Amino acid sequence: MKRLLKIFERDLKNSIRDSMLLYILIAPILLALLLRAFIPAVKDLSIEFGAVKPIDQTLVKRIEMFAPITLFDNTEKLMERIEEYDDFLGIRVKDEEISLIAQGNESEEYLSLASDILSYSLNPSGSSFTFGETELGRKLPPVSLYGFVLVILGSFLFGGMIIGFNIIEEKEGETLKALRITPMSNFEFIAGRSLIGFFAPIFHAFVVVWILGISDFNPLMLLALTISGSLIGIVFGFWVGVISTNQMNGIANMKISFFVLVLPVFLAITLPEKSHIFLYWAPTYWTFISVKNLLLQLQTWPSLLKDIGLIVATSMIFVLATFKKIRAGLLS
Structure with a gap:
């Protein structure tokens, strides 16, 4: 546990010291403030x-x-x-x-x-x-509802970006090679590096609901959803980190990956529900549906557990598809 916390502390310090990573860390809050300023115009x-x-x-x-x-x-x-x-x-x-x-x-x-x-x-x-x-039952303005969902989904991916940039920085500084001769195992390294991918979205989620003035929701459900939804952001971060040779290459890879993961959410908003079957492969789609139901007070614990299961299952597809590449990249 001490080693895991040390990695998390190091990632957090890097995020604060590097201006780009600091922006990524506060970007969801800036988006929420912008959204809050826009809501009255509706x-x-x-x-x-x-x-x-x-x-x-x-x-x-x-x-x-x-x-x-x-x-x-x-x-x-x-x-x-x-x-x-x-x-x-x-x-x-x-x-x-x-x-x-x-x-x-x-x-x-x-x-x-x-x-x-x-x-x-x-x-x-x-x-x-x-x-x-x-x-007819909806209790939130559409701008608040869909704006919040998109900001939270963005925070998952921003947490992954922090992981990815820290890995790229360590590759450029050859720190990863030095870590191989320490007692730290691969599991400890991956788990410790993942912590910021969990904690950052949790922080963002509760700050954003406060900024947007959303109060009628179950905080335990939001916490469970945030933790499960963060998985795809973490996988996304490790994938971008190992396939990118430098920060410029990492930015390009992040843009492509970000588009692929956010696209199902925009399609879910615009397409009729009967077409959503084509989006079932995406963990971001299930996260979107579950967070939306939570804010509309339509979510129950049985349905939440089903949604979390689908989020984890679809995220595992990405884990299995990228695990060998990520493992090889961390050991190279």
């Missing part, structure tokens, strides 16, 4: 309405004086549109009563303005109407 988006046909055309023309309205063939299509990532409100008119259907993540000012528009459109003379609101 409230400035214009209002959009949707309704199911048939609907009185006079009412439609009055609403379109203030906001666009899209007409749908059935309620199911309207609900699917409301559940998308932007702010979109549904309306249901019956007699002299109107229901406003929302995701539940809109601001009070946004809903109030929408209600005023509909009130005037229904009765310009000023008669009062009863308004109802239906929530």
Whole structure:
């Protein structure tokens, strides 16, 4: 244990001393601060309405004086549109009563303005109407939700970058050769070097949820997810470290690897769920799904353990595929 902590301490000192590694260490926090500054701007988006046909055309023309309205063939299509990532409100008119259907993540000012528009459109003379609101369950703004997930996934890979750059530095300084004549075993070296790949994402995860003001989540679940999700970042770091001959070569290899691992997350956000089967090979995909469910309060311990199992299993595919190369690179 003492040897493991010594390696971790050395990696941490190298990260602080080297300006590039220090930036990698604080990059997720900088991204979270940038994201936090952007979140209020989401409230400035214009209002959009949707309704199911048939609907009185006079009412439609009055609403379109203030906001666009899209007409749908059935309620199911309207609900699917409301559940998308932007702010979109549904309306249901019956007699002299109107229901406003929302995701539940809109601001009070946004809903109030929408209600005023509909009130005037229904009765310009000023008669009062009863308004109802239906929530579909999502409790976080999309920018907060998907921004947090991407920042956390990025922190896993940034932790791997630190491992990779430290290995490259030791290769250039021929420190790895010197370590072979010490009592330290290969397992101790790999385990000790991996510690920063676990601790950095844990630190980032809890700092980022604080910066973004996310409070309704299970911290033990987040901790378990962060530890399991860090595995792929650690494998990524060792792989880049052993195949790179210098730091410039390492930067190029990291860019390619980063793109391959983050691409499934962007595809999961944009593609319909039925297409997600093609993303099941990626541990970053399962991490994305599990963290998203955690923030939406849809996660349970049985489903979490299943997600962790899938994250570990898919990460092991990468471990088995790269183990011989990593082991040879560390011993060369």
